[in-house]
Amino acid sequence: MRNLLYVFIGGGIGSIARYLISNYTQKLWNISSFPMGTFVVNITGCFLIGFLTSYFMKNDNSLKFLLITGLCGGYTTFSTFSAENYSLWQNQQYGMLFLYIALSVVLGLGAVIVGMKLQSVLF
DSSP states (O other), X not given: OHHHHHHHHHHHHHHHHHHHXXXXXXXXXXXXXXXXXXXXXXXXXXXXHHHHHHHHHHSXXXXXXIIIIXXXXXXXXXXXXXXXXXXHHHTTOHHXXXXXXXXXXXXXXXXXXXXXXXXXXXX
């Protein structure tokens, strides 16, 4: 039951952080039709989940439910990423669609790896 509470609390905090960071980023860096807010949230979320996963692989405790499942799960957003891709497709912005998908996948994977490596070096 405690783990469910951790997921609930972490998910709420992550969702609020996603909303604030995504909106602020989109206003700050409004680049044509590129969904910069969701992009920044998802890449930073990939870094964070890489860092936390590496940590909890060595130090298993129930805080992983708060931070990985809850916080990172509420913070990152694959559904919004998918909806934005569909919108780019509908608007026939194929170059932007390809760029968004490619950058998200490549930089997301890179961010996970950097997060894991950095955690290993720091702790």
